[in-house]
Amino acid sequence: MSGRIHTIVALVENRPGVLNKIASKWRQRAFNIESLTVGHSEVPGLSRMTFTVDGAAHDIEQVTKQLYKVIEVVKITDVTDEQTVARELALIKVATTKENRSSIIEIVDVFRARVVDVATDSVVIEATGMEDKIDALIGMLTPFGLKELVRTGRVAMVRGGTPALPEAPADGAFHRYRSAGEGKPKVGSLI
Amino acid sequence: MTKINGAEIIMECLRKEGVEIIFGYPGGANLPMYDALKKYPDIKHVLVRHEQSAAHAADAYARVSGKAGVAWATSGPGATNLVTGIANAWMDSVPLVCITGQVVSWLLGRDGFQEADITGITIPIVKHNVLVLDVEDIAPAIAEAFHIATTGRPGPVLVDIPRDVQQQLCEFEYPEKVDLPGYQPTVKGHPQQVKRAAQLIDESEKPLILAGHGVVIARAAEELRELAEKAQIPVVTTLLGLGGFPGTHELNMGMPGMHGMYWNNLGIQEADVIVAIGMRFDDRVTGALKDFAPNAKIIHIDIDPAEIGKNVKTLVPIVGDVKAVLQQLIPHVKPARHDAWRGWFADMRQKHPSIAIPETDKILPQYVIKKIYELSGPKAYYATGVGQHQMWAAQYFWGDNPYSFVTSGGLGTMGFEVPAAIGVQFARPKDTVWAFCGDGGFQMTMQELALCTEYELPIKFAIINNNYLGMVRQWQDTFYAGNKESVRMFQPDFVKLAEAMGITGIRVSDKAMVESSIEAALRHPGAVLIDFQVEEIEDVYPMMPPGVSLSDTIDQPKVEQREYAR
Numbered sequence: 017m018s019g020r021i022h023t024i025v026a027l028v029e030n031r032p033g034v035l036n037k038i039a040s041k042w043r044q045r046a047f048n049i050e051s052l053t054v055g056h057s058e059v060p061g062l063s064r065m066t067f068t069v070d071g072a073a074h075d076i077e078q079v080t081k082q083l084y085k086v087i088e089v090v091k092i093t094d095v096t097d098e099q100t101v102a103r104e105l106a107l108i109k110v111a112t113t114k115e116n117r118s119s120i121i122e123i124v125d126v127f128r129a130r131v132v133d134v135a136t137d138s139v140v141i142e143a144t145g146m147e148d149k150i151d152a153l154i155g156m157l158t159p160f161g162l163k164e165l166v167r168t169g170r171v172a173m174v175r176g177g178t179p180a181l182p183e184a185p186a187d188g189a190f191h192r193y194r195s196a197g198e199g200k201p202k203v204g205s206l207i
Numbered sequence: 208m209t210k211i212n213g214a215e216i217i218m219e220c221l222r223k224e225g226v227e228i229i230f231g232y233p234g235g236a237n238l239p240m241y242d243a244l245k246k247y248p249d250i251k252h253v254l255v256r257h258e259q260s261a262a263h264a265a266d267a268y269a270r271v272s273g274k275a276g277v278a279w280a281t282s283g284p285g286a287t288n289l290v291t292g293i294a295n296a297w298m299d300s301v302p303l304v305c306i307t308g309q310v311v312s313w314l315l316g317r318d319g320f321q322e323a324d325i326t327g328i329t330i331p332i333v334k335h336n337v338l339v340l341d342v343e344d345i346a347p348a349i350a351e352a353f354h355i356a357t358t359g360r361p362g363p364v365l366v367d368i369p370r371d372v373q374q375q376l377c378e379f380e381y382p383e384k385v386d387l388p389g390y391q392p393t394v395k396g397h398p399q400q401v402k403r404a405a406q407l408i409d410e411s412e413k414p415l416i417l418a419g420h421g422v423v424i425a426r427a428a429e430e431l432r433e434l435a436e437k438a439q440i441p442v443v444t445t446l447l448g449l450g451g452f453p454g455t456h457e458l459n460m461g462m463p464g465m466h467g468m469y470w471n472n473l474g475i476q477e478a479d480v481i482v483a484i485g486m487r488f489d490d491r492v493t494g495a496l497k498d499f500a501p502n503a504k505i506i507h508i509d510i511d512p513a514e515i516g517k518n519v520k521t522l523v524p525i526v527g528d529v530k531a532v533l534q535q536l537i538p539h540v541k542p543a544r545h546d547a548w549r550g551w552f553a554d555m556r557q558k559h560p561s562i563a564i565p566e567t568d569k570i571l572p573q574y575v576i577k578k579i580y581e582l583s584g585p586k587a588y589y590a591t592g593v594g595q596h597q598m599w600a601a602q603y604f605w606g607d608n609p610y611s612f613v614t615s616g617g618l619g620t621m622g623f624e625v626p627a628a629i630g631v632q633f634a635r636p637k638d639t640v641w642a643f644c645g646d647g648g649f650q651m652t653m654q655e656l657a658l659c660t661e662y663e664l665p666i667k668f669a670i671i672n673n674n675y676l677g678m679v680r681q682w683q684d685t686f687y688a689g690n691k692e693s694v695r696m697f698q699p700d701f702v703k704l705a706e707a708m709g710i711t712g713i714r715v716s717d718k719a720m721v722e723s724s725i726e727a728a729l730r731h732p733g734a735v736l737i738d739f740q741v742e743e744i745e746d747v748y749p750m751m752p753p754g755v756s757l758s759d760t761i762d763q764p765k766v767e768q769r770e771y772a773r
Contacts, residue, residue, distance in 0.1 A: 029389065033326060033338070040330045074516075081513035087335045087355060090389040 019072035021050060022096045023172045024080060029088040030056070030063040038065070038089070041082045047071060051104070051169025062090060066171045095174055102172040106150045107132075108141045111161030120160060127153045138163055208380075213342045213373040214239035217306060218247045220349040223381045226250060226277050228268065228633055230261040234281025235321060237308030239373035253633065253662065256654040258285050260626035262292020263652075266301045267590060267623075267630030271610045273426065275302040275356050276630065282309045283321030286367070287328065291620060293363045294332040298617025299447060300420060302361035304352050309369040312340055326367050334362030342375035347382050354385040359392030360511040361424060392510060396527035396535050404482070404506045404523045405539030411480035411504075413548045414440045417463070417492075420447035420616070421485015421509060421529045428452065428609045430533035431484065438543040441552055443471045445486050446601050447616040454605030460552060461605070463757075464492040466598040468562070469749045470555035472757040475500050477551065483507045485529040488518035489617070498756030508532050559762050561749050562602050569771050570718050572671045572741040573599040579641060579669055580604065582725045587611065587639040590627035592648035593619045595677035598747045600643045622651030625668070629655060632664045639667065639729065646672040646698060653704065659734035660709030667728045668736040670701055673743045681746045705736035716740040742771050 028034050035054065042049055050068040057064035069076060076094060083092050112120060120139060124131055129143035143153050150167065211219070217240055221229070228251045233241045244252055255261045258280040265276030276296075280289050286307040296303040310319035326336045335355045339348045345368065352364040408414055422431050422444075428451050435442050435458050442452045443463045452459050463471035472494075475481070481503040486492070493499045499519060507514070507521040508529055515524040525532050564574050576599045585606065590613040591597040597614060604612050613631055615623040628642035649670055659666055676694040683691050705712030715724045715737055728735040746769075751760040 033330075033336075036327065037330050044331055078513070078517060084389075085334075085511075085513060087387060087390045 024067040026065040026092040027090045034088045037086045099175045100172045106143045106167045109164035208378040210376040214243040216345045224353045229277045230264040231279025234285045236282035236370045258288035262289045263626035264630035266296045267627035268634045271634040278305045283323045286325035295618045295620045296363040297332040302356040303363040305365040309367045311371040312369040336365040338367045342377040350382045394528045396525040396532035400525045401535045409541045413478045414480040415478040416442040417483045418448045419445040419486025422451035423609045425529035427530035439545045449612045450609040453607040465751045469559040469762040472760040478503045487514045494757045569742045575739045577603045591643040592624035592645045593621045594645045596671035621648035625652040625655045628666045642668045644670045647676040656708035701738040710734040712736045714738045
């Protein structure tokens, strides 16, 4: 792929199989998804997905058009060229000794990260920020011995007053014939 | 209100949707559906011999009737056998509703007997699919299925229902309105874009209309004709657009593309404005994209926004229903003559009579097809398979009925012709239906002949038998140094086969018998199979080799250069 990293935000109905349908559209055009996060949105029954994908603008546009054809996709926007707030969260487990623990904490403070767990031989650090900040923090911590790393991938929101969903549904919720949750058999779920 | 079971709810839904016919095959997981059938005598069930044929027959029925086709299958192999038929409907934008039985819900994902994850399998080839896990959800799911299949850009929808859900009891209530937040097809074209399109057409000297399946699907043949006549614009129709503009009309130029008319391929390169209506710039139409229509500004009218700019750069995109957009467009377009441009076409057609049939005593396949068209009259319907016979059938089809040429365009499914002809005959019980069959493709679905006897279908099957997988053989001869590998096969005696299936069989190996056999078949009240033993080595021309530009289309070679004349 040639191009740059695009950030795409999708609002989708929270139903079984939706993630599979969406992933299938990317796969068919041979895109590699760099990161993907899914979680509830402000509207009950709708989940919000954030993709980051590497590709040329024209190709990305083609896939987003295809994605919009998935019936459960309510809205999809490429926010790459918008003014956005974008963050990811990382949990980083670093090996420590009595001697170097304070140097590690110093680095953590500089990056405005937090130590969320301390053991005799390791600490877990929580960091949020843009990917380059997380990359830099990891770079600083690696010499101490990186034991485990997890990153959520990017979540993004457009700045200013415009909501992602133009008009709220009349009943305030998006659920079709599958009422969300209560007592019905579920075979797999979106997340 | 009384409670009925899930299977009966399915039947109630089909009745609400005005379904008259189901093509299907029973099995363990859809037995409750079959048990419910007898309570609904107004809905006919046609028992096919393989589920693929259920999907194809329903597909062809939908194309001709304009209603959604309905196919049933059981779980596992029943459902997977539908897959080719679903893909075919997907590629050609045909409204098809498939209802499959699934293993009982507590076995899902545990490799139950005859379990296949059919909603997973069909994701890339359906417009929508859903696994229904509660009897209360059946009616809304089926209402949505019909709504999605038949609106916007039509396509196949699959509803998968576990057997236990078919057996649960529930009150039947059909949703009056389907409201899908993520599905709101655009119908009207953007007024500004419509005006821009009209302006481009008015300013053009060499405008050309490329009309596709969208014209046929949107039932917009009248509007297309009005537009073409008002500004005297030549009309080129794609394979699936055949009939969308009257074949006998003086502005009809026939088909473009790989085996299209020579004049059209050069005409596209010459045009200064192309009005693409309900078509998707398939590679078989465009040839090498970088050299496609170098002089043309392109106006693209399509209901699917994902088609705009997918293959070619569009100057004026108009997303909307073809019929609605044409109705908006026509008043803005000024009457014009375009005499010089139409003269260019007339001149090219004179110089390059692409589909002239050589004089010979041999039975040429295209001669047989042309004779069938001549003798069957303007009201007949045709279903084709895929390959050489399909291309000849398309080249010589100059009919006026938009729904009379049924063919597998996008997917190119060999064997489509037999079940498709069955679907067409059910949709048009009083009209003549021909199946143009290749001797290869016919052997993929010939088991369905039995239906002609069982349901008294008077279909006429014309096997264009060149004793080869002809199109593959043509490619091997053209691009693989004549290495004719795996293109000849043992053939059953098709006449005896017809008789075994309870229908009449005729073998034709003498040119003098061609007309009389066609006439006999047309006179015969029942189904007839004619095995036309045509010239083995005859290639389809014109031909645009793959990967080259339309300008490099090869027109007809001279007769003396042909294999059978040497």
